[in-house]
Amino acid sequence: MRRLTATPTILPLLIASSAAVVPYPPDALQLPLLRRSTPTGAPRYLVGVTVGEPGQTLSVLLDTGSHLLLVRDARRGVCAPGADVPSDGNCFNSSTSASLVSNISDPTGTLPIFVDVDTEVTLRYTSAADLFSFAGLHAAINATLGSIGLLSNSSDTDTAYFWADADGVLGASHSSLSTNPIELLLQPHGLMFALDLSPRGANGGTLLLGGTYALPTTAEEAASTPLPGVEWSEVQDRPRYQQLELFEPAVCGASLLGKTSSHWSAIVDTGSSCLSLPDDVFDAMWGWVPANCTSDSPPSPGTTTIRRCYLLPSMDATKLPVLSFRLEQHGRTLQLPLEDLLLPPDQNGAREFCVRSTHRTAADASCPEACPSSSPILIGTMALQRFFAVFDMQSTRSRVGLAPKYPSLSSEELAVRKESCIQKSKCIGQQHYSAASNRCIQPDCKERYFQHLDEERGECDHVFPFKVLITLLIGGFTIAEVLLQRCQIQFPLEAELTVADAN
Ligand SMILES: *[C@@H]1O[C@H](CO)[C@@H](O)[C@H](O)[C@H]1NC(C)=O
Ligand SMILES: *[C@@H]1O[C@H](CO)[C@@H](O)[C@H](O)[C@H]1NC(C)=O
Ligand SMILES: *[C@@H]1O[C@H](CO)[C@@H](O)[C@H](O)[C@H]1NC(C)=O
Ligand SMILES: *[C@@H]1O[C@H](CO)[C@@H](O)[C@H](O)[C@H]1NC(C)=O
Ligand SMILES: *[C@@H]1O[C@H](CO)[C@@H](O)[C@H](O)[C@H]1NC(C)=O
Numbered sequence: 001m002r003r004l005t006a007t008p009t010i011l012p013l014l015i016a017s018s019a020a021v022v023p024y025p026p027d028a029l030q031l032p033l034l035r036r037s038t039p040t041g042a043p044r045y046l047v048g049v050t051v052g053e054p055g056q057t058l059s060v061l062l063d064t065g066s067h068l069l070l071v072r073d074a075r076r077g078v079c080a081p082g083a084d085v086p087s088d089g090n091c092f093n094s095s096t097s098a099s100l101v102s103n104i105s106d107p108t109g110t111l112p113i114f115v116d117v118d119t120e121v122t123l124r125y126t127s128a129a130d131l132f133s134f135a136g137l138h139a140a141i142n143a144t145l146g147s148i149g150l151l152s153n154s155s156d157t158d159t160a161y162f163w164a165d166a167d168g169v170l171g172a173s174h175s176s177l178s179t180n181p182i183e184l185l186l187q188p189h190g191l192m193f194a195l196d197l198s199p200r201g202a203n204g205g206t207l208l209l210g211g212t213y214a215l216p217t218t219a220e221e222a223a224s225t226p227l228p229g230v231e232w233s234e235v236q237d238r239p240r241y242q243q244l245e246l247f248e249p250a251v252c253g254a255s256l257l258g259k260t261s262s263h264w265s266a267i268v269d270t271g272s273s274c275l276s277l278p279d280d281v282f283d284a285m286w287g288w289v290p291a292n293c294t295s296d297s298p299p300s301p302g303t304t305t306i307r308r309c310y311l312l313p314s315m316d317a318t319k320l321p322v323l324s325f326r327l328e329q330h331g332r333t334l335q336l337p338l339e340d341l342l343l344p345p346d347q348n349g350a351r352e353f354c355v356r357s358t359h360r361t362a363a364d365a366s367c368p369e370a371c372p373s374s375s376p377i378l379i380g381t382m383a384l385q386r387f388f389a390v391f392d393m394q395s396t397r398s399r400v401g402l403a404p405k406y407p408s409l410s411s412e413e414l415a416v417r418k419e420s421c422i423q424k425s426k427c428i429g430q431q432h433y434s435a436a437s438n439r440c441i442q443p444d445c446k447e448r449y450f451q452h453l454d455e456e457r458g459e460c461d462h463v464f465p466f467k468v469l470i471t472l473l474i475g476g477f478t479i480a481e482v483l484l485q486r487c488q489i490q491f492p493l494e495a496e497l498t499v500a501d502a503n
Pocket of ligand 1: 074075093094095096
């Protein structure tokens with residue numbers, strides 16, 4: 001039954017995916033991606049790599065949010081029956097690789113990683129070196145020691161969530177290491193790769209190596225070279241991640257950043273599935289998008305309330321508002337309909353939005369200008385499914401490009417979706433309206449002496465004892481005044497009398 005109720009929301013996705021408009025550049029090499037799910041139904045994408053001599057073929061999570069090649073090692077207790085998270089049974093076995101060089105004196109290191117913000121996974125690994133290549137591509141890379149991490153078994157139950165049954169991780173981010181595995185793998189392909197992640201129901205997707213993604217400059221060029229219209233981020237100087245700037249992220253016609261900034265740093269992280277937003281941006285989004293959230297109000301500073309938002313049972317997912325943004329100040333507007341972020345129904349039939357708050361606010365981040373912000377937006381696999389993503393890792397022009405895979409929504413469709421937005425809040429009393437979050441901000445009464453907030457009226461009111469004090473003071477002054485007046489009358493009278501006596 002639950003599956004049946006989910007069908008109407010899946011169907012448009014399938015129809016949409018058949019209308020996908022992503023012609024691959026003819027000079028790019030195509031490798032298939034495997035689509036796997038975490039226990040919550042969040043998608044992860046695996047790619048085939050071959051490690052060792054003789055080569056062992058493994059399916060590893062392609063993670064643009066890290067930079068190591070880590071493989072689960074059967075010799076280190078991983079993949080033993082019942083010992084660890086299941087894999088597809090193709091775990092690496094370092095004992096059977098003749099080419100492996102491992103540093104026995106190097107103690108096992110630990111690597112804490114955060115997945116979808118709230119899940120922390122601690123991995124234990126030992127550095128080693130071995131031959132590796134993309135599965136099916138023959139040029140094996142003989143890298144120096146430290147290029148591969150052999151993972152030991154772990155008691156961490158959250159690894160199941162991270163792995164989605166993968167045999168390891170291939171980090172596809174920048175690093176300062178000369179032996180960055182992804183850069184070694186991409187060297188023959190001009191340090192370029194692209195991802196076409198397929199949504200549910202379709203095949204896993206495609207990893208493209210190399211390829212020309214220059215935008216056609218003339219109409220004839222556009223007609224003759226059917227390349228996707230890639231919107232590029234600005235070139236990143238010595239990037240640490242697959243980073244880009246999002247300009248004017250907005251829902252329901254309201255900029256989510258408000259007055260903080262016109263743009264915000266984002267990192268493409270395919271090791272996560274959700275879209276993670278700074279706390280205040282998260283808050284702003286649910287001020288406009290109707291949803292059932294576990295906590296309505298922003299958490300007080302210093303606390304880390306985990307907030308989750310669910311689709312309202314009465315809501316048609318295909319009419320949810322659209323998140324829009326640009327990659328350049330004057331670039332094309334890209335659209336992300338929010339149903340793309342909905343996880344499959346849980347055991348109660350509820351559909352959660354794969355949107356997380358990063359427990360840090362954009363307003364508190366120290367750099368409002370374009371800079372590696374301390375609280376970036378994280379773009380996981382669910383948001384990335386809608387785009388064809390290109391990663392240019394050349395040191396002189398590191399940048400990320402996105403091309404929409406589906407035609408833009410028509411203005412009629414956008415108007416229908418905008419109707420589902422929460423209506424503009426009407427503020428009362430001394431409240432002021434925040435357009436970013438569509439909320440009424442109560443006046444800060446603590447700033448004013450002896451005042452407290454009357455929440456219903458949205459006004460600052462005098463504290464009760466203060467009123468009494470004022471009454472007493474006014475009373476006191478009145479009495480004093482009367483007394484003083486009497487003195488003033490009496491004193492001159494007495495003085496006159498004394499003067500009269502003297503005379
Ligand atoms: C790993 O390979 C060694 C040597 O071939 C073998 O003895 C061992 O059983 C293998 N381990 C697993 C878990 O398959
Ligand atoms: C790791 O594997 C070894 C041998 O299979 C086992 O003795 C140990 O308990 C395992 N440790 C964890 C944390 O699962
Ligand atoms: C890898 O390179 C090292 C030195 O760079 C060499 O000693 C070793 O034999 C090579 N291994 C393979 C399998 O080619
Ligand atoms: C092996 O590990 C030890 C301890 O971490 C380190 O001092 C040594 O340089 C390493 N050897 C190689 C060949 O990397
Ligand atoms: C919101 O979620 C809670 C708990 O999941 C549920 O009890 C409540 O009925 C939901 N409210 C609406 C309006 O769906």
